[in-house]
Amino acid sequence: MRPAANPVWLQRSPSPAAAGRVFCIPQAGCGTNVFENWPREQDSIEFLPVELPGRLTRFKDRMPATFQGLAADMVAGLEPYLDVPVAFFGHCWSAIAAFEVAVHLERRGLPPTRLFVSSELPPQLGPAGRMLDMDEPELTVELEATIRDLGREPHPELVALYVRVLRDDIGLRRRYVASAPLRHCPITAIGWTDDTEYRPEQLAGWADSGKTTFVVFPGRHNRFVDAPAELLDAICAGFPSR
Template identity: 30%
Template sequence: MTAKTAESSPWIRRYKPAEQARARLLCLPHAGGSASFYLPFARSFGPDIEALTVQYPGRQDRRHEPCVDSITGLADALVDEVLPWADRPFAIFGHSMGAMVAFELALRLEQRGMTPLAVFVSGRRAPSRLRENAAPVHLRDDRGLIAEVCSLSGTDPRVFEDEDLLRMVLPALRSDYKAAETYRYAPGPRLAAPVHAQVGTEDPRVTLDEARSWADHTDGGFEMDTYPGDHFYLTEQRQSVAAVVSRRILTRVL
């Protein structure tokens, strides 16, 4: 299967096709997020980079499909969906929960003989830096789950004012939080691909020290970039992030 024949995949969204792109960038959403979160980000890249976005099951046009409630399950499901798009140099970008999926996906791709140009991990501590949460969010009642999501400012508050929308998004939110909170890093091979951490300086979910620990998970080199903002710094800083990501990708393909 080639990229052309893979375009009907329910997993991959191609918002801004770039037939002559030198490289592709696969973007993985945060917990409760959907492919459309990355639409403005995808449009921030020039013609040399084609941004693809993943749509997890259980939301938007995939809302009738069962959610996948584990990080490894998402990575397992994505491998065969992604390989057809690796017919040119390929990098991965994941935000928050998506950073963990990006890491596990990259490990699986490397096992298949395909090493990404780079793995960009945004708004997430390293896999080996576990934070024990006394009250896991995915076990809270609906009100507690909504309060947590609202505190991070990553979801349009109007969603929580519409009962029909709320019924649609809560199952995916709960499933994703379960995936993120039950994930445990299993020591094993380090990535051959370089890892680049992207962090908001006011992010309550990851300290700069926790982000620097991503260096322990790669033999390909590590760099970290910081930006003004909190957990969803990417919303305000997407142009700056796209410029940094573009530069790091293109220096490897030019």
């Protein structure tokens, strides 16, 4: 019998009936609630939000100093659930985390079925991002805008907590040195037509990080939180025929 879900990394037990699993990594300063609109599964593919250190149920856990360290810890925590084809989804900052997880798994001889990266510059073009040089008041404004974009009203105390999370996450991006390109895991790079952070054409460099397919979907930077059908369909299509 498969062990119960690791309470550190997953909020629920993966289904033993799943034909594949997508581990969904929240972006900087956010928790698994950004995936609350996503279904549990589609076409026998299970979507599993990953709880990162320092947020929600893991406020007391410290984020590793590097994306590579985070990837190693995540793979160790998710290892019991790699018994079916798996993919990783990352948006913006978490696209880099997802890339490093795929690299780590490749080095262990366990390449994911596919890596999905949304609205983020490729690893070799970093550190990059307009938030890298923001001070705490500026990050507060940025976080409040993100919360409103997710359809919620910012709560001052929670914002203060998550600004510290966001600051630590940005520190990882500032220190980041990219690993070697992927050799076996294919990449799907996702752009959004109305994205004011990164235009779809800015994602072209992902081709230097592995064999990459490019798609562009309608919507703003954080449109992924709405679980658009075209995005979910593309993710499920990335798995082997069942």
